[in-house]
Amino acid sequence: MPRLIPRDTAFYDLLCEGAGHLVTGCALLREVVEAPPAEREPIRQRMRAAEHAADETTHATIRRLNSSFVTPFDREDIHRLSSRLDDVMDHMDAAADLVVLYRIGDVPPGVHKQIDLLCQASTITADSMPRLRTLAKMADYLLEVNRLENEADRVHRDLLAELFSGHLEPLEVMKLKDVVEELEAAADALERVAHVVEAIVVKES
Numbered sequence: 001m002p003r004l005i006p007r008d009t010a011f012y013d014l015l016c017e018g019a020g021h022l023v024t025g026c027a028l029l030r031e032v033v034e035a036p037p038a039e040r041e042p043i044r045q046r047m048r049a050a051e052h053a054a055d056e057t058t059h060a061t062i063r064r065l066n067s068s069f070v071t072p073f074d075r076e077d078i079h080r081l082s083s084r085l086d087d088v089m090d091h092m093d094a095a096a097d098l099v100v101l102y103r104i105g106d107v108p109p110g111v112h113k114q115i116d117l118l119c120q121a122s123t124i125t126a127d128s129m130p131r132l133r134t135l136a137k138m139a140d141y142l143l144e145v146n147r148l149e150n151e152a153d154r155v156h157r158d159l160l161a162e163l164f165s166g167h168l169e170p171l172e173v174m175k176l177k178d179v180v181e182e183l184e185a186a187a188d189a190l191e192r193v194a195h196v197v198e199a200i201v202v203k204e205s
Helices: 010-034 037-067 075-101 109-133 138-163 170-204
Strands: none
Touching: 010 037, 010 075, 010 109, 037 075, 075 109, 075 170, 109 138, 109 170, 138 170
């Protein structure tokens, strides 16, 4: 029987847009870390603009939720997924901010590894969002995000051990630890995105 009230499919586009911001944000985060300290401020401003764009996508999704009668899946899940995507961007933006504000020089290799893992997880998250329309092949995405988050946890533990090994000045340790914790928070937030997707798959199957 055909639906008497059509579902608002614009939510798919908005969620894809939200995930796409993460790919942009991660690329800018990498750029900030790899740039000399004197050249970071313009990149930071681009990161801030990207974070504002992500906020606007989240707000647009919520406004659409408030004005739509029928949604493609549970409206609470749409709200949660949009918010979780925005959380990832917030942590990336905070990490980039701290690198600039603290005038951090060279970072340990583990920080670059953290960012590499974030970029991988952001890319597969963005690639998976269009599949929400059919919920096809989501298992591979969920498994890969879990694998990357486990790897990020390991890198995080190794980094903390390196920071507190006594080879760095205490002030430098404090600065780097703040950045490392924001990167770990971004990885955790990406896993929470996957948890929401998994809940949607279970409900809609």
